[in-house]
Amino acid sequence: MAEDLDPWNGTNNGTWDGDELGYRCRFNEDFKYVLLPVSYGIVCVLGLCLNAVALYAFLCRLKTWNASTTYMFHLAVSDALYAASLPLLVYYYARGDHWPFSTVLCKLVRFLFYTNLYCSILFLTCISVHRCLGVLRPLRSLRWGQAHYARRVAAAVWVLVLACQAPVLYFVTTSTRGTRITCHDTSAPELFSHFVAYSSVMLGLLFTVPFAIILVCYVLMAQRLLKPTSGATGGLPWAKRKSVRTIAVVLTVFAICFLPFHVTRTLYYSFRSLDLSCHTLNAINMAYKITRPLASANSCLDPVLYFLAGQRLVRFAREAKPPIGPIPTTQARRRLGMRRPGKNDTKRTENLSASSEGSRQTESTPAGGENTTDVRL
Secondary structure, eight states: OGGGOOOSSSSOOOOHHHHTTOOSSOOOOTTHHHHHHHHHHHHHHHHHHHHHHHHHIIIIIOOOOOHHHHHHHHHHHHHHHHHHHHHHHHHHHHTTSOOOSOHHHHHHHHHHHHHHHHHHHHHHHHHHHHHHHHHHOHHHHHHHTSHHHHHHHHHHHHHHHHHHHHHHHHHOOEEEETTEEEEOSSOOGGGHHHHHHHHHHHHIIIIIHHHHHHHHHHHHHHHHHHSOOTTOOSSSOHHHHHHHHHHHHHHHHIIIIIHHHHHHHHHHHHHHTSOOOHHHHHHHHHHHHHHHHHHHTHHHHHHHHHHHTTOSOSGGGSOOOOOOSSSOHHHHHHHHTOSSOOHHHHHHHHHHTHHHHOHHHHHTSOSGGGGGTSOOO
16 A cells, blocks of 8 residues: 555645545645635635626516526525635635634535535526426416516525535534644545435435436427427517527536536545546546536526526616617517516507507507517516
8 A cells, every 4th residue: 555655746635625535545736726716716706796796686676576587586695605605715725725714614615515506506497497388388387487486496495405405514524634724525534435425315316307307498498499380480489589598508507517516526436435546536536626616606607697598687787768760669578578568668559550440449459469479488
């Protein structure tokens, strides 16, 4: 065993964050003392700013809430809480894995990381399912897409994630070696096998199942949207384009942030129990450390979803005025994200029909007929 202790970084790595089990190999982790503080610092600044703007828009400027805005609001809350905890990790890794704070704070920081991770996954799944129902079952989605139903689902997501991540508060701890205090990312050595089993269950329940649901939603939506609609011209309707755009963004977030992290973490935990060469273990350890900032980056990428999904989160920056002139009223309503036409829109619609039916008959014509196809998803 002594011959396996090749001094890759010149010192014996006594921290569990690089070698959680005091393993026979030494890991080259000098890169993480630059990568993690810089990446976490960037995510902290961007995440706090973007999510603070999003929360302000949700709470102070958004008049009408639906299922999507409800899920996105809770997603922004989760991201903001996580970004607020990153300065402690920036300090920790910049000091070379030295944690001068309390054990409780160490547990809380690690708990916030996994809570944010899986809250993001589940809320993105809820958004995708909602969009999919809007395409496949538009009339039924009008009922289940109401804000009070979404609030119940969001509360269930929080309860589920908090309950599932509660064991992290038990597993995570600190240890002292020499003058350094380590805030472990996994668990103490004697509990590592239990932590791996627990992480495997979380992988299947909170990542694999939601990811499979999102893929199914995407396939079903693609099949429906590829079918030609009888009598339809001019490409996809606005509501369907919006749904496809949302799920495409969700898949991008999964591909960039969540998938690499879970793949490398699973390999990292699995390989630690195998008798592999130190070079192989060092390679997978390096890959795992590199994907951790990617998992944190979802706090910055999630706000992009709020804007690309077509929500009314940038209206507070300027006054949105309904277009005039040749642009139809329905098109103006859709650009403003309005659910129902206002009085001015109704009069304008009536005036457009006045030439063929007479002004009195037009004033008595309901304008709600358009709303049967202008579904608010």
